[in-house]
Amino acid sequence: MAFIEVENLTVSYGETVAINDISFQLEPGVIGLIGPNGAGKTTLIRTFLGFIRPVQGRITISGFSLPKEILKVRAIVGHMPEREVVSPKVTAVSFLVYCGRLVGMSYVDALERSHEVLNYVGLQEARYRPMQTYSTGMLQRVKLAQAILHDPKILILDEPTNGLDPDGRLEMLQLIREISEQRGVTTILSTHLLPDVQNLCSQIVVLKKGKLVYCGDLQSLIDSKVNHYEVSVQPPMETFKEELKKTGIKFQELPQEVLSLHLPESIQQQEIFRCAQRAGTIIRSFVPAGGSLAELFQSKLDKEEVS
Ligand code: ADP
Secondary structure (H helix, E strand, C coil): CCCCEEEEEEECCCCCEEEEEEEEEECCCCCECCCCCCCCCHHHHHCCCCCCCCCCCEECCCEECCCCCCCHHHHHHHCCCCCCCCCCEEHHHHHHHHHHCCCCCCHHHHHHHHHHHHHHHCCCCCHEEEEECCCCCHHHHHHHHHHCCCCEEEEEECCCCCCHHHHHHHHHHHHHHHHHHHHEEEEEECCHHHHHHHHHHEEEEECCCEEEEEEHHHHHHHHHCEEEEEEEECCCCCCHHHHHHCCCEEEEEEEECCCCEECCCCCCCCCHHHHHHHCCCCCEEEEEEEHHHHHHHHHHHHHCCCC
């Protein structure tokens, strides 16, 4: 059984079908949940947290079935919502102790654990100040701290780098990486920032208009879609260029005798090596240049016919 299994899931708000008969399976790791606005990402998260009952379908998380075993699921899931959840006049310590008490910890345990997670997310003396004095980065850290307070096995993060400056964003990504790698926490990262996905995630779920566009390994998707390479061969390059033309591979010349090649979908990358062989030369460097992850997704989303 996979760590997360979703089978024929449909979720509606009245007449609006937000998730339309999707099925996928995920293994432990860092998982990117992506898709344009209205794709159904928030609805999927809310369904995983048991806030919405599906119209149909089966969900299993770490062996527990939803909605039947929702309390067991909530015990192992931490959630960092996108919206603000903190109270402005309360200190971070008081807020976290309150959260700890809500999940059943004694006051002493909640206090001890609050300091532990605040140390972990790097909130120092500011933890004793009312949260209305915090920067966006500090507030994001408090939200992350409350999500890991009860030592969850799964972490669901909704736009965790929203509103952060470049340094704050890198620090947040590093924290998420540490939590998932060092503590073995499976992390679902819902974001519109594709560089964050590329930076952290090994698997992705792509939704569009409530339908599943892709679920699986991120690297395989990138490998299967890259059709742009930067290649240099041992000079002279003329015969190699002739062979490329004959094969139907377009190229542009870059400085330092590098060729930028675009393969049509019908031609495999091995053809580049065959061209070099026929030209009697050898390839000195071969770098997949690809498009950005954003271009890759845009082309994937554009191609999918979702009614
Ligand atoms: P995403 O998070 O990917 O932007 P959502 O899950 O918020 O997508 O929305 C999916 C669909 O469900 C959209 O068509 C949206 O308008 C609709 N929707 C979301 N929340 C509600 C709601 N509370 N009531 C009615 N429709 C909703």
